Amino acid sequence: MTGLIIRPARLDDADDIHAALVGIAETVGELHKMTSTPDDIRRDGFGPHAHFHTLIAEIDSSFAGMCLYFPIYSTWRGQPGAYVQDLFVAKDFRGLRIGERLLRHLARAVRDQGGGYIELQVDAGNVSAQRFYQRIGMKRDADHVYQFMGDSLTAFAGKEDDEETA
Template identity: 50%
Template sequence: MTLLIRDATPADAEAIHRAILAMGEVLGTAKKITSTPEIFAREGLAPGRAFEGLIAEVDGTFAGMCLYLPVFSTWLGRPGVYVQDLFVDERYRGMKIGEALIRRVARIGRARGASHLRLAVDFDNERAQRFYERIGVTRYADDYIHAAYGEAFERLSEEDVT
């Protein structure tokens, strides 16, 4: 087995989208996915764009991916890196590919001045939670993610309280 981890390019948008759809299927949230390969190719997958990515290949076959973006902690006063999505194809799980992807993102972040890595894990995804804990990405009990999507975001962006 030969593992190659490389930067994702717009040419990888289709494979990345398939991985996102597979994650949605596993989590039972596939109907919520409205992204397309065209959006991935246009909006990200290059430095300075909305996000970057890494592709893992085993013997030339897509085995997984990790999408990430820069963040900044106002409390730490330091930049960091945020992992948006991590996916390893079922056929390649247990081969430490997910760990290799996360470690590579951490090294990329550190080289760019990052002092931390953050990510969110779906509440019901206990397998992922155990994986992250095992590699040292710890859950902080005092952090909760709040979000406004869809109509809630539209209302938030339109309503003026003054």
């Protein structure tokens, strides 16, 4: 594809990254759960202590998509990898295999850095995303995800160690 560039995100991409996250939340019908802001993206996604990394896809200097991920490590595999938190392709650029190309770019980086896997989760109702990941060869496992979030995290963290938690 001519004009496609995949590059690491820069601080001035924060508004586009956040807009993509809003697009994902709208797509899965969960916009009401989204509380992040572009300032959160600027604060947490850049600098020496970034909590995540983002690859940006551009076509002819226009934002076409992004892959937001962070490093992970599997103690069972004894290997590093990457966890894809968000993959987004702008509506005007869908059908051009940009999502696949973003993931392939990430896969090469993971491999070149000694990693052995990429993981992600798909919302149960996002059937088109599930089909996409299956089409490009990703396999789904049977793990169930458990979470502490918000108030439940705060409450759990505030319990004394001698309190019963199980």
